[in-house]
Amino acid sequence: MLRIENLSLTIRAQREEIPVLHSVNLTVGRGESVGIVGESGSGKSMTLRSILRIEPDGSTVTGRITFDGTNVLELSGEPLRRLRSHEIAMIAQNPHAVLNPVLAVGRYLVEGMHDAQGMPTRAAKLRAGELLEQVGIDDVDRVLRSYPHQLSGGMLQRVVIAGAIAGNPKLLLADEPTTALDVTTQAEVMAILDDCRRELGMAMLFVTHDLDLAAAVCDRISVMKDGVVVEDGVPDQLRDNPRHPYTRELMASRPASIAWHGSKGATA
Amino acid sequence: MMSSPIVVKHLTKTFRGTRSSGPVLALDAVNLIVEKGTCMAVVGESGSGKTTLGRIIVGLESADSGTVAVGGRLVSGRATRRERQRRSSQIQMVFQDPQSSLNRRLPVRVAIDEVLRIHSTLGAGPRAERCTELFEQVGLEARHLDALPSELSGGQRQRVAIARALAASPSVIVLDESVAALDVTVQAQILDLLTRLRQEQGLTYLFITHDLTVVQQIADNVVVMRKGAIVERGPTADVLGAPQHPYTQLLLECAPRPGWKPQRGVIRALRDESEKL
Numbered sequence: 001m002l003r004i005e006n007l008s009l010t011i012r013a014q015r016e017e018i019p020v021l022h023s024v025n026l027t028v029g030r031g032e033s034v035g036i037v038g039e040s041g042s043g044k045s046m047t048l049r050s051i052l053r054i055e056p057d058g059s060t061v062t063g064r065i066t067f068d069g070t071n072v073l074e075l076s077g078e079p080l081r082r083l084r085s086h087e088i089a090m091i092a093q094n095p096h097a098v099l100n101p102v103l104a105v106g107r108y109l110v111e112g113m114h115d116a117q118g119m120p121t122r123a124a125k126l127r128a129g130e131l132l133e134q135v136g137i138d139d140v141d142r143v144l145r146s147y148p149h150q151l152s153g154g155m156l157q158r159v160v161i162a163g164a165i166a167g168n169p170k171l172l173l174a175d176e177p178t179t180a181l182d183v184t185t186q187a188e189v190m191a192i193l194d195d196c197r198r199e200l201g202m203a204m205l206f207v208t209h210d211l212d213l214a215a216a217v218c219d220r221i222s223v224m225k226d227g228v229v230v231e232d233g234v235p236d237q238l239r240d241n242p243r244h245p246y247t248r249e250l251m252a253s254r255p256a257s258i259a260w261h262g263s264k265g266a267t268a
Numbered sequence: 269m270m271s272s273p274i275v276v277k278h279l280t281k282t283f284r285g286t287r288s289s290g291p292v293l294a295l296d297a298v299n300l301i302v303e304k305g306t307c308m309a310v311v312g313e314s315g316s317g318k319t320t321l322g323r324i325i326v327g328l329e330s331a332d333s334g335t336v337a338v339g340g341r342l343v344s345g346r347a348t349r350r351e352r353q354r355r356s357s358q359i360q361m362v363f364q365d366p367q368s369s370l371n372r373r374l375p376v377r378v379a380i381d382e383v384l385r386i387h388s389t390l391g392a393g394p395r396a397e398r399c400t401e402l403f404e405q406v407g408l409e410a411r412h413l414d415a416l417p418s419e420l421s422g423g424q425r426q427r428v429a430i431a432r433a434l435a436a437s438p439s440v441i442v443l444d445e446s447v448a449a450l451d452v453t454v455q456a457q458i459l460d461l462l463t464r465l466r467q468e469q470g471l472t473y474l475f476i477t478h479d480l481t482v483v484q485q486i487a488d489n490v491v492v493m494r495k496g497a498i499v500e501r502g503p504t505a506d507v508l509g510a511p512q513h514p515y516t517q518l519l520l521e522c523a524p525r526p527g528w529k530p531q532r533g534v535i536r537a538l539r540d541e542s543e544k545l
Contacts, residue, residue, distance in 0.1 A: 039451035040422075136532060182313040183478060184535065187522035191530040209452065212524035239526050253456035254481055 001203060002028040002051070002171060007063035009046055009227075011056055020046050021227045023063070028171065033197060033204045035214030035235075037250070038224035044207045047224070048173050051205075052084055067171075085116040089164035090173040093180050095156035098163075099148045105159050106144030113166050131162035134199075136192045154185035158192065165196055171203045178213070190217060211250055215239065223247050271340035273440045273472040274302040274325060279334035281320055281496075294320040296496040297334070302440075302489075307466060307473040309487035309504065311480065311519070317496040318476045322442045325474065326361045327352055339439060357387050360433035364445040366425040370417040376428045377413040383435035402431040407461055423454035430461070434469075444476045459485050480523045484508055492516045494542070515542035 009021040021043045028034045038044040049055050051065055051072060065072040067087065075083060092098070099108055109128040113119040119127065132140045135158040148156055157177060164172060174193070178186040194217045197204050208214050214221050215235035222232040223246065231244040242248045281295040294317045302308040312318040323329040325336055327343060336343045339358045343351075363369050370379055377399055384395045400410045406427040417425055426446065433441050443462070447455040463486060466473060475486055483490050483504060490508070491501040492515065500513040511517045518538040522530065 039453065183480075184313065184518055184522045184539065187524075187530040188532060188535050191532045191535065194530070195532070210524055212526060212528055215526065216524060216528050216530060249453055253452040255485065 001030045001032075001068060002026075002205070003064070003066045004047070004051070005064040005066075007047065007050060007061070007065060009043075009050060009055060009062075010060045012058040012060075017060075019227065020059075021050075024224075024227070024229055026222055026229065026232075028203050028205055030170070031201045031203050032220070033194075033206065033218045035206045035208065035218035035221040036224055037208060037211050037214050037221055039209055041226070042224040043227040044224050045175050046227075048090070048175050048205060048207050051173060052088060052090060053080060086167055087169055088171045088173060089167065089169040090175065091157070091160050091164050091177045093176045095153065095160045096148060098160050099156060101148050103147070104144065105146055105148065105151070109144075109159070109163055109166065112163050117167050127166065128162075131166055132159070134165070134196060135159075135162045136188070152185075154181050154189060157181065157189055161189075161193060161196065165200060165202065168200060169202060171205065172197065174204060174206045176208055179208070186213075193217065210254075211235075211238065212254070223250070271337065272301050272303050273339055274300065274308075274474060275335075275337040276300040276321075276325065277335045277337075279321070279324060279336065280332050281317075281324065281329070282332055293496045295324070295331070295334075298493075298496075298498055300491060300498070302472055302474055304439075304472055305466070305470050306488045307463075307475055307486055309475045309477060309483040309490040310493060311477055311483050311490055312493035313478060313519075315495070316493040318493050319444055321493070322361070322444050322474060322476045326359050326442050327355050328361070353386065356438075357436050358438055359440040359442065360436050360438040361442045361444065362426070362429050362433050362446045364448050366429040367417055369429065370425065372417050375414045375416060376420070376425075379428065379432050380413070380435050383432055387436045398435070402434055405434065405465065406431045407457075421454075422450050423458060426450065426458055427461070430458075430465070434465070438471075440472045440474070442474045442476070445478070446475075447482060448477065448479065455482070456485075462486060480508060480519060492519065499542075499545075513542065514538050514545065518542055 004024055004026040007021055007024040011018045011020050024047055036044040036047060046055060050061060053072065055061060061073060067083065072083065106128055109131065110121060110124040113124040113127060114121055128144060129140050132143055137143050137158055143151065143155065178189050181189060206214055206218055218235060220232060221235055221238055222229045225246050231242065231247050238247055239251065242251060277299055279295050279298045283292045283294050285292040298321060310318045310321060320329060324331050338355060343355060370376060380399045380402060381395055384390060384398055390398060399413055403410060403413060408424060408427050412420065412424065447458050450458060459482065465471060477483060487504045489502065490504050491498045492507065492513065494515050500507055500511065500516045507516060508520065511520055521534060521538055
């Protein structure tokens with residue numbers, strides 16, 4: 001469905017050309033979940049942004065990104081807008097950057113559906129409630145009436161996920177969506193994201209610095225360093241049998257010897 | 269008898285809070301003893317009171333009631349200038365982001381030299397030598413002394429912050445999320461450095477973190493905080509291996525690890541159970 005071939009990207013900053021991506025290859029099949037794991041500066045976010053053509057101004061992009069057979073790099077105008085509103089959705093680390101601080105959360109969702117899908121306002125209102133239930137929110141009515149500053153980070157990220165899945169996109173791009181959250185909230189949001197994805201049959205490209213986090217929700221993982229995919233494989237293989245020295249270094253940096261293997265609740 | 273480097277008794281602190289939240293109880297009668305040469309981790313989520321605890325211990329904040337003794341000397345209320353200086357030769361703090369605690373216009377040497385001027389009687393020449401020595405101890409090269417903070421990587425800047433803390437020759441260092449902003453490979457290097465320095469110099473650490481993997485990598489003992497109170501404490505291996513309190517179990521359940529699959533039902537059940545207590 002998504003195929004990235006030989007993607008290279010150079011950013012221009014103060015007349016200097018900075019190469020960011022070098023011949024990146026990556027595929028995501030229909031309904032498949034793929035992770036990109038890397039540290040800061042590895043190019044993982046930039047790969048994600050190129051797919052929606054939101055790379056920084058003045059960047060030079062070469063290679064091919066095809067989505068359902070169309071070369072995304074050649075799109076502009078209405079077809080590009082359609083790709084962004086109907087086919088591919090994106091969530092990022094900071095929900096505040098997406099939500100309008102002076103709009104109640106309900107209106108944000110309703111306007112989104114109205115503008116992107118042309119859904120009548122009344123239907124969109126009903127749908128907004130359903131979406132919030134889907135992302136595990138109990139007091140839907142209160143949340144719909146709330147403004148972003150009245151809600152916690154975990155709640156806001158759920159609202160953003162609800163907005164992202166509203167149009168039934170085929171692919172969700174997730175750029176460190178839980179990094180700013182507390183660990184227990186992170187775990188809940190990850191579980192919700194995974195459940196939603198499976199229920200909707202939506203594919204996901206999940207970017208993170210945490211290999212175990214990616215392994216929890218991804219079928220395959222690509223490890224990136226300095227703009228290059230150094231290794232890809234299924235999570236177990238990367239963990240048990242890493243081939244590239246960098247993947248091994250990543251593993252060694254986070255020793256996994258916590259003896260705890262689940263609570264009574266987890267085994268029941 | 270030698271007293272423990274940190275003894276905290278019945279420490280309580282309330283913040284005024286916002287109009288909608290009302291007063292917030294940040295610390296609720298917290299007791300804590302850290303033994304010499306050990307690393308005590310304080311683990312908790314945002315709002316647990318872990319940072320407030322650290323800030324009161326180093327004297328950046330005052331408590332409403334309770335006592336803090338550092339190196340056997342009682343510390344209470346708002347410290348005088350002299351008292352603060354005396355305390356800072358005993359206890360130092362390393363923050364999450366050294367970029368905000370280093371002057372971005374001055375070479376990092378100035379930050380180290382300033383501490384040496386306050387805490388030693390060394391002249392300019394010996395101070396410069398001491399700067400080089402401290403940089404070597406934290407794995408930096410002498411040439412890094414003349415760099416601006418922006419010319420260094422995140423890991424290097426954190427090494428500078430550690431060197432600056434060491435410049436005061438403290439016996440205790442409070443580390444507040446000191447590796448949280450670093451990439452995992454750099455995190456591992458800084459944790460190794462901290463452990464080595466502790467062993468070589470007999471330092472005592474209070475390590476504040478939200479990250480259980482980091483706790484396991486660095487701490488001898490751990491206290492788990494939730495809503496201003498310590499809910500569980502003990503040797504790291506015991507607390508992480510056989511957690512007794514449902515909140516500790518929740519934290520462990522939520523920590524990403526090999527083979528982990530977060531499940532809404534399990535998380536919610538543990539959360540409900542820990543709220544009840």
